[in-house]
Amino acid sequence: MQTYLRPAIVLTLAFILLTGIAYPLAVTGVAQLAFPAQANGSLIRNGDVVIGSALIGQQFTADKYFWPRPSVAGTGYDAAASSGSNLGPTSAKLAARVKSDLERIQSAGAVPGDGATASGSGLDPHISPQFAALQITRVAKARGISESDVDAIVDRFTEGRLFGIVGEPRVNVLLLNMALDAHKTG
Amino acid sequence: MTITGWLQIGLLFLIVAALVKPLGLYMASVFSGERSLLAPVFGPVERGFYAAAGIRPDEEQGWLAYTLSMLAFSMAGFAALYTILRLQFYLPLNAQGFAGMSPDLAFNTAASFVTNTNWQSYGGETTLSNFSQMAGLTVQNLVSAATGIAIAMALTRAFARSSARTVGNFWVDLTRSTLYVLLPLSILVALAFAAMGLPQTLDASVSATTLDGAQQTIAIGPIASQEAIKQLGTNGGGFLNANAAHPFENPTALSNYLNIVSMLAISAALVYAFGQMVGDRRQGWTFLAVTALFLLVGTGVIYWAESAGNPILSALGVDPALGNMEGKEVRFGQAMSAAYAAVTTGLSDGGVNGMHGSFTGLGGLVPMFLIQLGEVLPGGVGSGLYGMIVFAILAVFVAGLMVGRTPELLGKKIEGREMKYAMLAVLILPLAILGFAAISSMLPIAVASVGTSGPHGLSEILYAFTSAAGNNGSAFGGLSANTPWYNTTLGIAMLLGRFAYAVPVLAMAGSIAAKPRAAATAGTFPTTTPLFAGLLSGIILIMGGLQFFPALSLGPIVEHFAMLAGQTF
Numbered sequence: 001m002q003t004y005l006r007p008a009i010v011l012t013l014a015f016i017l018l019t020g021i022a023y024p025l026a027v028t029g030v031a032q033l034a035f036p037a038q039a040n041g042s043l044i045r046n047g048d049v050v051i052g053s054a055l056i057g058q059q060f061t062a063d064k065y066f067w068p069r070p071s072v073a074g075t076g077y078d079a080a081a082s083s084g085s086n087l088g089p090t091s092a093k094l095a096a097r098v099k100s101d102l103e104r105i106q107s108a109g110a111v112p113g114d115g116a117t118a119s120g121s122g123l124d125p126h127i128s129p130q131f132a133a134l135q136i137t138r139v140a141k142a143r144g145i146s147e148s149d150v151d152a153i154v155d156r157f158t159e160g161r162l163f164g165i166v167g168e169p170r171v172n173v174l175l176l177n178m179a180l181d182a183h184k185t186g
Numbered sequence: 187m188t189i190t191g192w193l194q195i196g197l198l199f200l201i202v203a204a205l206v207k208p209l210g211l212y213m214a215s216v217f218s219g220e221r222s223l224l225a226p227v228f229g230p231v232e233r234g235f236y237a238a239a240g241i242r243p244d245e246e247q248g249w250l251a252y253t254l255s256m257l258a259f260s261m262a263g264f265a266a267l268y269t270i271l272r273l274q275f276y277l278p279l280n281a282q283g284f285a286g287m288s289p290d291l292a293f294n295t296a297a298s299f300v301t302n303t304n305w306q307s308y309g310g311e312t313t314l315s316n317f318s319q320m321a322g323l324t325v326q327n328l329v330s331a332a333t334g335i336a337i338a339m340a341l342t343r344a345f346a347r348s349s350a351r352t353v354g355n356f357w358v359d360l361t362r363s364t365l366y367v368l369l370p371l372s373i374l375v376a377l378a379f380a381a382m383g384l385p386q387t388l389d390a391s392v393s394a395t396t397l398d399g400a401q402q403t404i405a406i407g408p409i410a411s412q413e414a415i416k417q418l419g420t421n422g423g424g425f426l427n428a429n430a431a432h433p434f435e436n437p438t439a440l441s442n443y444l445n446i447v448s449m450l451a452i453s454a455a456l457v458y459a460f461g462q463m464v465g466d467r468r469q470g471w472t473f474l475a476v477t478a479l480f481l482l483v484g485t486g487v488i489y490w491a492e493s494a495g496n497p498i499l500s501a502l503g504v505d506p507a508l509g510n511m512e513g514k515e516v517r518f519g520q521a522m523s524a525a526y527a528a529v530t531t532g533l534s535d536g537g538v539n540g541m542h543g544s545f546t547g548l549g550g551l552v553p554m555f556l557i558q559l560g561e562v563l564p565g566g567v568g569s570g571l572y573g574m575i576v577f578a579i580l581a582v583f584v585a586g587l588m589v590g591r592t593p594e595l596l597g598k599k600i601e602g603r604e605m606k607y608a609m610l611a612v613l614i615l616p617l618a619i620l621g622f623a624a625i626s627s628m629l630p631i632a633v634a635s636v637g638t639s640g641p642h643g644l645s646e647i648l649y650a651f652t653s654a655a656g657n658n659g660s661a662f663g664g665l666s667a668n669t670p671w672y673n674t675t676l677g678i679a680m681l682l683g684r685f686a687y688a689v690p691v692l693a694m695a696g697s698i699a700a701k702p703r704a705a706a707t708a709g710t711f712p713t714t715t716p717l718f719a720g721l722l723s724g725i726i727l728i729m730g731g732l733q734f735f736p737a738l739s740l741g742p743i744v745e746h747f748a749m750l751a752g753q754t755f
Contacts, residue, residue: 003251004258007357010239012262012329018231019328019369019415020321027373027411028388031380039386041406041434043394050394053404055383055433058396065398069516073428079404080391081312082428084513084541086663088642089496090745092754094512094544102503113495113508114516120431120541126516128508165193167439168519177397 044174051178053079057125058174063142065180066127066135066154068173069114070101073122084120107134126170129158143180153179187493191521195485198446198525199478205451206474210458216366217339217359218463228365235361246352249696252340253689255356256333260300260685263326268296270322271314280315281390287313294673299326301684302334302566304416304423304536304659305676307668311405311426316390319425324412328368331419334568335363337688338456341572344695345464345596348703353695367452368418375448376414382444383437384410409434417448420566422536422659430526430539431515442522442539449535453564456571464596468714473574476719476726477564481532484552484563489524491549498752513544524549531556534566536659543637543646543662547746550662551738554649557656559730560615566657569684572691576608578713579694581725583608585711585718594710597703607694614686616733618655618679623648623737625675632671637664640755641748645741652734654679 031039042054059077074081087094112130140147157176271292298305336359380386385406394402430436461470495506509520523540531553562573586593593600626632636643646665654676
């Protein structure tokens with residue numbers, strides 16, 4: 001019995017020290033030195049105040065802001081409780097939720113797929129360029145600036161595919177709304 | 187579906203294909219006992235481990251001693267992890283003051299990580315301290331994968347040797363696969379992830395005041411280091427509840443590529459290493475060709491089904507042009523969500539970048555079916571390779587019956603004893619999946635956990651036991667699985683799927699090692715031809731998949747037609 005127990009117990013403890021303590025600590029040390037911004041959560045600050053993370057979506061409901069996708073993380077964009085709805089395609093709850101979101105968006109035509117559905121994380125920082133385009137009129141009106149100004153800012157924050165192939169076209173909602181707030185009229 | 191989408195998928199598989207040979211050759215050299223390039227760094231650690239544990243590295247074990255060592259090590263790991271999870275309140279790095287897990291949840295989680303399943307009945311950021319994540323989960327992420335590699339190496343040596351009594355030394359295989367393969371690659375990938383935006387800090391959260399004036403608490407932690415081994419070890423258990431859909435586990439299209447490549451590369455390269463070690467590289471490539479076929483078809487079907495969108499939502503006024511976006515992230519879109527779903531289930535990874543439970547009927551059927559095929563495409567690190575060899579043994583046996591010759595694989599005669607072990611192994615999956623799912627579908631306390639009623643509810647239960655027994659870990663997340671019933675039964679299913687499979691495989695390794703290796707003759711059925719690849723694919727479909735078809739018809743297939751008919755539940 002001892003033939004098996006001693007190596008089992010000793011190696012378990014040794015691996016806890018090596019892979020459970022030394023490995024994450026060493027990576028933390030190097031990452032904090034080499035990539036401090038990313039390693040601490042890609043935070044965006046305004047002076048001393050943390051506004052959020054460039055990678056994590058936020059809730060926006062005011063007309064002057066671009067709205068993100070519906071979120072079911074906590075009460076919406078709760079970055080301490082990421083979650084998708086996990087509702088199946090034939091779920092009545094899903095259909096009811098999508099219906100109420102469509103009513104909130106008030107679009108004359110069909111709403112782009114991302115605009116009325118919840119993301120898997122509940123923290124999707126992006127919307128599709130199509131869903132952004134749908135909101136330009138509302139945002140321009142609420143801010144009293146021209147649609148072409150808003151359109152130009154959306155264009156600036158539309159990210160394309162890497163090397164033209166990898167990834168999907170997208171707009172980071174937080175960065176876009178920050179740029180709108182910084183935009184001087186006239 | 188778009189051409190760009192297919193280009194993304196094609197490029198991804200090309201990158202993996204390019205890594206197979208160099209990584210495979212490297213691993214073959216590590217497990218042949220050759221001196222590794224990394225020996226100056228990890229050699230002293232390796233010798234220190236052996237000395238402390240009283241292991242004599244040049245002393246080989248027979249299959250029984252090898253199996254007992256593997257079981258003893260897994261039990262010790264289970265005990266250590268269970269203890270950490272129960273006692274986390276009293277352990278360091280618990281900024282949120284999380285309580286210890288309940289007994290059933292700790293049993294489920296310990297079983298889950300020791301068996302390389304990484305099913306998660308809990309949400310990471312709402313349940314676990316940074317210490318539990320690191321010293322508990324990260325450790326098992328590494329060593330459960332190393333255990334899988336060790337078992338695969340024992341079976342590989344059984345084919346490579348002629349009339350041998352031993353199959354290697356478990357402790358050495360375990361230590362070497364950790365020190366020379368998994369850990370160094372984890373360090374590289376973790377740093378790459380950190381550069382791409384995955385947090386790597388000992389802090390647990392940041393408070394933000396959003397642009398709109400609300401408060402947002404953002405969970406962070408040592409995520410990059412865990413994400414790296416989560417993928418390299420085909421574990422799949424996320425640091426955060428939303429797994430690789432969460433922007434902190436998978437922020438960009440590039441990190442998504444690295445996620446998928448990391449999970450596929452080692453498993454695929456091990457198949458190459460097998461070919462190299464048994465002296466027949468074409469055998470490795472034949473297995474890989476079968477794998478690639480299934481993965482590409484699987485990806486294609488998911489991509490097609492999800493791109494079509496959900497007609498129920500389209501009728502309400504949702505534009506189907508972007509496909510079914512419920513549970514998916516904008517930055518990945520349909521093509522990369524489909525590829526991730528197929529790879530994570532063809533492998534026994536189980537991480538997700540989109541929620542499988544919100545896929546359409548057919549889009550959700552494919553991941554479930556890929557797990558049910560036995561996790562051999564190319565399967566979990568190590569476990570996929572030995573699963574594939576089990577199917578290959580069944581295939582040569584069937585071929586032998588058809589032509590009336592004694593079946594052989596790589597010069598080893600396959601006889602009654604090997605067939606019994608192979609069948610014991612493959613029967614455990616349907617037993618655990620269908621048995622537990624059938625009981626759960628009839629038990630009121632189990633049915634109460636279902637999130638979406640109707641056929642989707644059956645799919646949720648079926649998927650849970652499929653994922654557990656297949657040691658996958660992904661879920662149709664609508665099922666509230668954190669109940670004593672599911673925690674216990676899923677935990678048992680995971681242990682059966684791992685150990686009731688691995689023990690017969692190791693017994694088979696002992697029996698095959700003892701046989702003389704015969705030279706191929708004109709009468710030998712070649713196992714590296716397209717004909718054999720076709721036969722093997724058929725055996726995987728029939729032996730692995732067919733018994734699940736009645737259950738699948740009642741779940742995802744009925745759901746597909748209900749969705750087309752616009753019926754909700």
